[in-house]
Amino acid sequence: MGSVERKERERQEMRQLILETAMELFVEQGYENVTIRKIADKIEYSPGTIYFYFKDKDDVLLALCSVAFGEFFKALKPMRDVRDPMERLRAGSRMYLRFALEHQEFYDLMFIIRAPMRRQEELRKEADEHQEKWDVFYGSFQILRDTICDCVAEGYFPPATDIDAATIAYWSFVHGLASLRIRQRLPMIPEEGLEQVVNRAIDFMVSELSIR
């Protein structure tokens, strides 16, 4: 009988149910209010059951992180339609910032909070197979890297540019903007002028980085 496959499928469905429920709590109540007990309550199981499907809370958060990266990738994809790579960089930055602000909880999970990476570190040690799951991570990184490549190809950056260094540099810039905004570390700019200053910061970067 194929009941072993069905068992596996049911197991995955239960994992899925837990994750979806956790995600709902996440979106409507924020990271700090996502609790094993609340998840259990919402799916009408007891707290202990969660631990039959996930090793611990970090494990749940890591799984949520994968989902978030999927959304992130979808939000960034449209930037590839912009022909000019420098304009693509500008457009991509805006999309990145919009996503980060509109999905702060996802952004927290993906780039700020410790928890998911703790679990990820463990998994990297014990299972090579798990690496592929992080394609969602590398995928978004690759879009940016390709853009930087094109910038070199079209003469915006010098031919000798270190692609990886430049990619990380630009990504750091955008992530810095996003995380400083989300964590309210730009108190010198009044809230109402913030969006404009952020946009001007992007414009500064784009125009000053390219060879004039």
Added chain:
Amino acid sequence: MGSVERKERERQEMRQLILETAMELFVEQGYENVTIRKIADKIEYSPGTIYFYFKDKDDVLLALCSVAFGEFFKALKPMRDVRDPMERLRAGSRMYLRFALEHQEFYDLMFIIRAPMRRQEELRKEADEHQEKWDVFYGSFQILRDTICDCVAEGYFPPATDIDAATIAYWSFVHGLASLRIRQRLPMIPEEGLEQVVNRAIDFMVSELSIR
């Protein structure tokens, strides 16, 4: 009698004792292990006493944050000795990164964690006097802003540069680098090559930003 001043002094000394103890725990055990109870244990008082001197845990963390900003400022000050503003930017970035990596817990507190800003927000509403305390924050920001100004003055950036936007742009870049490293969000770079890539990212920024 001047016993009212002495009372006030003793109160400040107790606050100081709590903060110093919290800072020790912070440095040796990390943020997540700093606990009201552990602080109380270490100074041999009961947990409730902390609440006589601080409103809540966020209040303790905000006070620690001020201390951390003091250290941060001290670590950045030497950059002002570098004449050429573009080289100053490069040197400052290196100092920033070094501080962030060597004092990750401080960096968390100052720029990443939510807690201290929650409290700061409250205080901003009820007491204007409190603002000055954030000079430590603005002080470090000012060093960077001055450098950007000098970059414009010496022709590295165009005269029409929006100083605030440029300052925030560069700060975002450096903070992005620091926080991605600290929170281990650069998995595509193996640990042993990380420092070099980070340095190359700084070099890329500095050299590509300046008018050639």
Added chain:
DNA sequence: CCATAAAATTGAACGTTGTTCAAAAAACGA
């Protein structure tokens, strides 16, 4: 010096949290 008022400290208690685990229940295979 002593009684009274004020300030400081205590520690038990409350409601959380993540996590464990023996026991119970449900599903399964023969």
Added chain:
DNA sequence: TCGTTTTTTGAACAACGTTCAATTTTATGG
């Protein structure tokens, strides 16, 4: 149907931030 395995339960544990009535310590004025 019966024994085995898988799944679920919910009480229990330790730790957390926080509160607060009760207590101890300190200061004050007659």
